[in-house]
Amino acid sequence: MSSSTNTNGDFQSSKWTKEGINGLIDNDRGTLDPRIYVDKDLYELELKNIFGRSWNFLAHETQIPNPGDFFQNYIGEDAVLVVRQADGSVSGFLNMCRHRGMKICRTDCGNAKTFTCSYHGWSYDRAGNLINVPMKKEAYRNEIKLEDWGPPKLEKVESYKGLIFGTWDPNAPSLTSYLGPMTFYLDHYLDRSGEGTRALGGVHKWVIPSNWKMAAEQFCDDMYHVDYSHASAMIAQLPEGADPSMASFPKDGNQFGCAEGHACSFWSSPFSNAGSGPAAMEFIMGPEREEALQRLGKVRVAEIAGMNSTVFPNFSLLGAGAFTIRTWHPKGPDETEIWSMIIVNASAPDGVVQALRKNIIRTFSPSGTFEQDDTENWAEMQRVFRGTKAQSTSLNSGMGLGHARQDERFPGTINFGYAEEGARLFYRRWKEMLTAPTWRDMSATLKEVS
Amino acid sequence: MKAQAITKSIQRVELALHHEVEQFLYAEARLLDNRQFSEWLSLISEDVVYFAPTRYNVMSKDPDNEFSSGEDLAIFDESKDSLSRRVKKIQTGRAWSEEPMSRTRRLITNITATQSAQGELLEVTSNFIVYRNHLERTVEIFAGTRTDTIVEKDTHLGFELERREIIFDQATILAKHISILF
Numbered sequence A: 001m002s003s004s005t006n007t008n009g010d011f012q013s014s015k016w017t018k019e020g021i022n023g024l025i026d027n028d029r030g031t032l033d034p035r036i037y038v039d040k041d042l043y044e045l046e047l048k049n050i051f052g053r054s055w056n057f058l059a060h061e062t063q064i065p066n067p068g069d070f071f072q073n074y075i076g077e078d079a080v081l082v083v084r085q086a087d088g089s090v091s092g093f094l095n096m097c098r099h100r101g102m103k104i105c106r107t108d109c110g111n112a113k114t115f116t117c118s119y120h121g122w123s124y125d126r127a128g129n130l131i132n133v134p135m136k137k138e139a140y141r142n143e144i145k146l147e148d149w150g151p152p153k154l155e156k157v158e159s160y161k162g163l164i165f166g167t168w169d170p171n172a173p174s175l176t177s178y179l180g181p182m183t184f185y186l187d188h189y190l191d192r193s194g195e196g197t198r199a200l201g202g203v204h205k206w207v208i209p210s211n212w213k214m215a216a217e218q219f220c221d222d223m224y225h226v227d228y229s230h231a232s233a234m235i236a237q238l239p240e241g242a243d244p245s246m247a248s249f250p251k252d253g254n255q256f257g258c259a260e261g262h263a264c265s266f267w268s269s270p271f272s273n274a275g276s277g278p279a280a281m282e283f284i285m286g287p288e289r290e291e292a293l294q295r296l297g298k299v300r301v302a303e304i305a306g307m308n309s310t311v312f313p314n315f316s317l318l319g320a321g322a323f324t325i326r327t328w329h330p331k332g333p334d335e336t337e338i339w340s341m342i343i344v345n346a347s348a349p350d351g352v353v354q355a356l357r358k359n360i361i362r363t364f365s366p367s368g369t370f371e372q373d374d375t376e377n378w379a380e381m382q383r384v385f386r387g388t389k390a391q392s393t394s395l396n397s398g399m400g401l402g403h404a405r406q407d408e409r410f411p412g413t414i415n416f417g418y419a420e421e422g423a424r425l426f427y428r429r430w431k432e433m434l435t436a437p438t439w440r441d442m443s444a445t446l447k448e449v450s
Numbered sequence B: 001m002k003a004q005a006i007t008k009s010i011q012r013v014e015l016a017l018h019h020e021v022e023q024f025l026y027a028e029a030r031l032l033d034n035r036q037f038s039e040w041l042s043l044i045s046e047d048v049v050y051f052a053p054t055r056y057n058v059m060s061k062d063p064d065n066e067f068s069s070g071e072d073l074a075i076f077d078e079s080k081d082s083l084s085r086r087v088k089k090i091q092t093g094r095a096w097s098e099e100p101m102s103r104t105r106r107l108i109t110n111i112t113a114t115q116s117a118q119g120e121l122l123e124v125t126s127n128f129i130v131y132r133n134h135l136e137r138t139v140e141i142f143a144g145t146r147t148d149t150i151v152e153k154d155t156h157l158g159f160e161l162e163r164r165e166i167i168f169d170q171a172t173i174l175a176k177h178i179s180i181l182f
Helices: A018-022 A040-051 A175-179 A182-190 A212-221 A231-237 A278-285 A287-296 A298-302 A350-363 A371-384 A421-435 B015-033 B037-041 B080-091
Strands: A056-060 A069-075 A078-084 A090-094 A109-111 A114-116 A123-125 A130-132 A156-160 A163-167 A197-199 A204-208 A253-257 A263-267 A305-311 A315-320 A322-330 A336-345 A405-407 A410-416 B044-053 B074-078 B103-115 B121-134 B138-152 B159-168
Touching: A018 A421, A040 A322, A040 A421, A056 A069, A056 A078, A056 A090, A056 A197, A056 A322, A069 A322, A078 A163, A090 A156, A156 A175, A156 A182, A175 A182, A182 A298, A182 A305, A182 A315, A182 A410, A204 A371, A212 A253, A212 A263, A212 A305, A212 A315, A212 A322, A212 A336, A212 A371, A212 A421, A231 B080, A253 A421, A263 A421, A278 A287, A278 A350, A287 A298, A322 A350, A336 A350, A350 B074, A350 B080, A410 A421, B015 B037, B015 B103, B015 B121, B015 B138, B015 B159, B037 B080, B044 B080, B074 B080, B074 B159
Parallel strands: B044 B159
Antiparallel strands: A056 A163, A069 A078, A069 A109, A078 A090, A114 A123, A123 A130, A156 A163, A197 A336, A204 A336, A253 A263, A253 A410, A263 A305, A305 A315, A315 A322, A322 A336, A405 A410, B044 B074, B103 B121, B121 B138, B138 B159
16 A cells, blocks of 8 residues: 555644643643634644544444445544445545545445546445556556555444444554443443444534534533533423423532543433433333343443443443434534434334434434534634633633542542543543554553554 | 425415415514514414424435435424424523524525315425524524425414425535524
8 A cells, every 4th residue: 555644643743842732731720721622733633643543433333234335424534435345344444536636435325336436437446445447558558556546444443332433543452442441331322222222314414613622522521511501401391380490400420531531421310301202211211221220230220321421532422222422523623513313222112212313303413402502602612712812811620620539330530420520531631642652652551552 | 305396287376375375484484583482383283293304415316315204313303392392492591592692584485385185285385595693793594495284274374384394405504503493
C-alpha cells in the first residue's frame, strides 16, 4: 500500500506544546480553558491524534446484515464506507477514490457488489480493493498496479455486542481492552436479552453550531443539568393538573469515569417513564427486567436507571430496553453533526417497540422535547466563546472534586451522580491522547499494547 | 413512506370549497406564526396522525428506500396528546429553544384539494417554506410539502385536521433543533 496513515501522536508541527495542552485542563483545581472548544489548531490535533487513533463507532450489526450491505459513516471528518463481506466480516475503508479524491460511494446506505467513482469510473470491490480502471490498457498502458491504489482501510474492525467499531491505528489495543471497565456499563444497554439488540431503520442527522465535546462531555456525567435545562419538557410530561414542582428527577445516583476516558452517570432506582405508555412500561418493568436480572445481576438492573454515557471520544448512549445512540461528528471546532439512531431489545414485542420508538422520537431527536433545549444551550455557549475575554476566562469543572471513591458494586472511579468526575476523566484522556506519542505513553490499563 | 406520486387525474373540488380550504390552511399557519397554540390545537382531531419521515440520499433506481417507514425513525410521529405536550412545553416559559421567543413566517402555497369517494374527507396537499429567526442572528429555513386529510367540522375555522404527513426537503436537518410545528 502506498497510502499510509500517520498514527504517531504528532503535535510538533502545532503551535501547541505538551505543557500548553496539559494546562488547558486543570483537574486539581477543577477548571477548563474555553479554548478547548474554539481553537483551530487544537481541532486539527484532535482529528489526527484522537480520531485518527481511537476506536470509532461505525454501525450496528443489524444495519448491514447481508453481504454487500453498506453504511456510510465518518471518523472525525473522514468519510468511511462500512461494508459486510461475503464471509460475514465487516470491512471499512476511506470513501475516497485514489485517483483524484472523489467519493467512491455517494449514497447513505444500501447493497452493492462494487463501488464505482462517479468522476472517471475507477471501481472498487466490497473490501475497498481497486478492481477496474477504465482504459487501463490504452491510457495507462497496463502500467498501473491496481493493488497499489486502493483507499486506506481500517486497520481493525471489531464488534462489542452488536456495535461495530473501527480504528485506523494498527497499534491500537483490542476493542475490549480499549473499552476497559466501560463494558460493565455497556452491558446494561446491550446484554439485557439473549436475543441481543437491533437497530430501527433510519438515522436522525442534524447540525448544531457548537463544538463536539460539549455534547460528548454532557453525556459523560451531567445529571446536574436535567432539572433546569429540561424543566419545560418534564412539566409537559406531568399528568393534567399536577403540581409543576413535581417535575424533578431523583437526587440519588452515581457516576463512573476511567483512565480510558469513557464515562456514565445513572440514577439509583428506576423512575416512571410515563411517556412510553402503560404497555411498554409493563414490559420494561416485567419480563424485560426479569431477563436482564438473570443476565446482568441486581446491581446493573436495579441500581442503574436512566443511564447516559459516552464512549471516548464521541459516541454516546441513553436509556435501556430501548435507547438512543449517537455520534457527535466533528465538523470544525464550532460545528457538530449529530447522527442518532434507536436501538431496541430484539425480544421486545412489536407494540412495545412502537411505543418506545415514538417516545424516543418525541424526546431525543431533532424535534425531541428534551434534546432541543440541550442543543440550544450548546449553540449559545459556542457564540459566547467567540470573545477574547471569554476565551481567557476559566470555567468551573470542580463539582465533587476530591470525593471520588472506589465502590465494590461498580468498577472504575465512582462519584456521587451529581458531580463532574466523568467529565474530568474524559478531559484527562483528551489531553493525554492529544499529546502521547504512542499508546504505551498513555496511562490507561492497555495491557495488550506491545 | 413514499412521496405521493401524481398518478390519477386531479378531481378538483368546487371553487368555493377550494377557497375555504385555502383560507383554512392560511389561518392555521397564521395561528402558529402568532403563537396561538391553544387555538391551533383546537383544530386537531383527537385521533390525528402527524408524521414526518427521515430521508436518505439514494440513487434514482432505489426510490423505495428514500423515506423511513412508519416503523422507523421519524422527525415527527405525533398524537393529539404528544402535540398537546409540545404546546404545553412552550407555554411553560422555560422551553429554552423557544425562550426568548422565535419569530416564524409560514408561506403555504401550491394548494390542491380533492374529495374522497365518500365525500366527507378532503385530501389537501400544500408546499411550505418556513422562515425561523431566533435570538440575535439564528436563521433556519424549512422547505417541504404536506399531505393533509381534513374534514368539515364545527371548529372555529370550519375544518378539523385528521392527518398530516410532512416531507422535509432535507436529509440532514440544517437546524440546531425543530422546536416549531408545521
